[in-house]
Amino acid sequence: MILPSPGLVSRQRPHRWPTSPYFMLFHNPASWEFTGGEWLPKLTRLPFAPGVNGVRQSRAGAPVDPNLAIVQMQARGFKAIPEDFDGGFVTQVPVAGGVAHLLKFDTLKRVGSASILKHDGDGYAAFRRKMLADGVVDAPEPEVLEPLIERQQARINRRANELHLPHVKLKSKADVEALKQMRAAANV
Amino acid sequence: MTVILHSGLEGDLRLAATLDRNLLSLLTDSASIRTVPGALVDFGSVNDTGSDTKSVRFAGLDGYSAMATAAENDDVSTTALVDAHSDIAVVRGSLRHDISDLASLTGFSGSDVDPVRLAVSMVGSFEKWVMDLIATAIQSAGTDVGTTTVDASADDYFDALTQLEINSVPGPFTALFHPRQFADLQNSWRSESGIMGFMPATASVISIKGQGYAGSYLGVDIYLSSRVASAGGNRHGAMWGTGFLGIAYGDPKPTMLSGVVRAGPSPLLIEIQRDASAATSEVIGSGYCGVSIIEDERGCGFVTDA
Numbered sequence: 320m321i322l323p324s325p326g327l328v329s330r331q332r333p334h335r336w337p338t339s340p341y342f343m344l345f346h347n348p349a350s351w352e353f354t355g356g357e358w359l360p361k362l363t364r365l366p367f368a369p370g371v372n373g374v375r376q377s378r379a380g381a382p383v384d385p386n387l388a389i390v391q392m393q394a395r396g397f398k399a400i401p402e403d404f405d406g407g408f409v410t411q412v413p414v415a416g417g418v419a420h421l422l423k424f425d426t427l428k429r430v431g432s433a434s435i436l437k438h439d440g441d442g443y444a445a446f447r448r449k450m451l452a453d454g455v456v457d458a459p460e461p462e463v464l465e466p467l468i469e470r471q472q473a474r475i476n477r478r479a480n481e482l483h484l485p486h487v488k489l490k491s492k493a494d495v496e497a498l499k500q501m502r503a504a505a506n507v
Numbered sequence: 508m509t510v511i512l513h514s515g516l517e518g519d520l521r522l523a524a525t526l527d528r529n530l531l532s533l534l535t536d537s538a539s540i541r542t543v544p545g546a547l548v549d550f551g552s553v554n555d556t557g558s559d560t561k562s563v564r565f566a567g568l569d570g571y572s573a574m575a576t577a578a579e580n581d582d583v584s585t586t587a588l589v590d591a592h593s594d595i596a597v598v599r600g601s602l603r604h605d606i607s608d609l610a611s612l613t614g615f616s617g618s619d620v621d622p623v624r625l626a627v628s629m630v631g632s633f634e635k636w637v638m639d640l641i642a643t644a645i646q647s648a649g650t651d652v653g654t655t656t657v658d659a660s661a662d663d664y665f666d667a668l669t670q671l672e673i674n675s676v677p678g679p680f681t682a683l684f685h686p687r688q689f690a691d692l693q694n695s696w697r698s699e700s701g702i703m704g705f706m707p708a709t710a711s712v713i714s715i716k717g718q719g720y721a722g723s724y725l726g727v728d729i730y731l732s733s734r735v736a737s738a739g740g741n742r743h744g745a746m747w748g749t750g751f752l753g754i755a756y757g758d759p760k761p762t763m764l765s766g767v768v769r770a771g772p773s774p775l776l777i778e779i780q781r782d783a784s785a786a787t788s789e790v791i792g793s794g795y796c797g798v799s800i801i802e803d804e805r806g807c808g809f810v811t812d813a
Contacts, residue, residue: 339736347649354655361655363808364646364738370598370797371643375560387560387594394591395649395803422739436813438740440656470669474662486698 334427334434338417341409342366343389345397346456349463353471353501358464359447360456362400365392404455405446464505471498530618536733538719539634540641543730545679545749547641548801552772553597554758561755563801565591593801595755600636600794602629608786622779622788629777629792635734637754640798642734644752645683645745647800651808656740659684659691659811661699667746668725670807676748680727685735685742688811689721696724737813747806757795 342364350361365388369376373388389399400408412419412427414434419427424439424446450456475494481487517523540546550561567589577583604625611621652666653659671680684692708722721729727746736743745751756774774796780789800806 339738345647350650352654361651361810362739363648363651364743366643366646366736368640368643370596370600370640372647372799373560373594373596375596376598387596391594391799392647397649425739436737436740438656438813440740443655443739470666473665473669477662477665 334414336414339419340366340368341420344400546681547752547754550755560596563593595797595799597757597797602632603791605789625790626777633775633794638734644798646743648808649803651810653811659688660695667807674804676805682729682746684744686731741810744809751806753801
């Protein structure tokens, strides 16, 4: 019987997952989603990928230059989320071909020879809730939420003449309940 | 009686396996929307501009500011011109394959991996890189539809379309989705009735529009790409009208490029370089390109479950 020697590490293949660059998170004050009975900010990524949205390339070995891109996002009305918020939110995972930068609520798990991304939805919701509590993101104005509520109402209206179909009736019932919760949470 | 068997000949007169002359490509997503009319606005080359970054200029003209009724003798006040800009940074993408002479000369002529075949393959590699740029760019769309970790539905599709209509975005409309999103959408569309039918791409349409074209729904041409990013439990697709995305190029002109005829400016340069002492050919492709969201209001992110 061969016992593993102290200090030996197992030979593990890197995850089969695409590489992805470091990114910053931004919030557009008009971008919200209703999930789990509450309104939470929808966050937008700015990947530091050279050639994308104004991120500039630099010489080999030097960091890319995202300054133009960051200014451009702010000019478009986005608010940058501080990169050290909640102890930082970007993790690095070695993958075949390099490194993948992931949100800290995402983890890669091996399934056979493939890898899948597992997302911690509760953790991500708590992260966004903390943004609101700490004032990193301002609470939404009711006027901002109104179009989103109207969107939900439109979904219900669209199905109004198909309620005789069982699956439509079921979906519509859930949508009506969500609409009530949306209104209550938005105070409108 | 001694029968001559194949198994007995293997090793001397027969081979255990022979290589087929066909050289097939491994499955890959080679869809590209770079040249789809209306999908991206081409802002040309950064050559001879003094910068690697193109600043796209916008001015509020042609009805951006409406007139207001004024009395016949009013001394009307001046209205400032609204302006804006958006930057497209052109960067280099590259790929290099080295192949030894022995590896090359032992191949089947006409259907094997050799420097010429590797050079031809660079075109597909360039298109894939550009698709990466496009798929990465659309992640930063200002507004989006869909709910985190909830499957894409017909409702999300209508929401995206409504968002574009509310913003008075002129067509044609293009959508870029991950195949997973499209599969979820199709599930949802199957329960739709009436005129909300999906027009799938037929073979003849695919032959015109190229791989990746999935069909048209409510006036939106839908393209699929596995390059659409996955993050936060979601896929980050988008739907947009012309003017949402811009692309700019660089046309490499190496000074040592004597004796080479090029049909015209091209963002892709493929060179074969000899390392004679190592009896190796190096095939290097360099492409110069940048993609940016240039006018946020003309597009809408489509963020749904991965």
